[in-house]
Amino acid sequence: MEDNESLDRSRKIVIDAIAQNMHLYGITPSAGRLYGLLFFSDKPLTLDEMKEELGMSKTSMSNSVRSLLDLNMVEKVWVKGERKDLYTIKEDWYQCFFDYFTIKWRTAITTNSSAMGKSLNKLQELIADPETSEDIREQALKDVNKLKDRMDYYDWQDRLIDSFETKEILNFVPIKKND
Structure with a gap:
């Protein structure tokens, strides 16, 4: 359990820094937290999964995803058998x-x-x-x-x-x- 908390804390450091600096890209800190979540995720996530993880409203989540899509920082991906839209970060920074x-x-x-x-x-x-x-x-x-x-x-x-x-x-x- 302690290892998991240490891992979460180390990730939070990066996510908080990304969220804090998202204004440089003209987008909100919540979009930065979303980007950080996707960065550390091992799989593409749906809007519902992101909403649940970050506790954001569906509208806020949707706006954040759209902002990140417009900046080409995230992309929509297709997974066989999945009916909902899935999102992941673009790996080529x-x-x-x-x-x-x-x-x-x-x-x-x-x-x-x-x-x-x-x-x-x-x-x-x-x-x-x-x-x-x-x-x-x-x-x-x-x-x-x-x-x-x-x-x-x-x-x-x-x-x-x-x-x-x-x-x-x-x-x-x-x-x-x-x-």
Whole structure:
């Protein structure tokens, strides 16, 4: 019995840490506890099994699973003879990181680049308008330069994300340390 309690305590340390840091992924600590449960499970689990183990409502459990599915951290699996949906973690943590990183960062870059592109167009119109005062034109030119510099940054980030998607990044930072 004491061994079982020690095992549970050691697992709880990891599960609590995962739950605490899930905000980095934009999801709730309860999704982190769910992920930790699936991590230590030797078999895929149903929503009912997860609900029973964690004491969460079915709605909360379903939302947590959906969040983890959207981030490609868990997957639905099929088991012969089982009628309920079963879930397990994706074992390739490197791919999970690549997926998460590319999904989240690509969205942010697209949103910011689009807004800055629109702003650049408006600023160019303002600069070209003969009615614009010299003072406003100077400020607009400064803004254009700032935005162009930032667009270069977003281009660099976009290429970095491409290297994650193609796994070219592994040529520079291999999974295994070189001795």
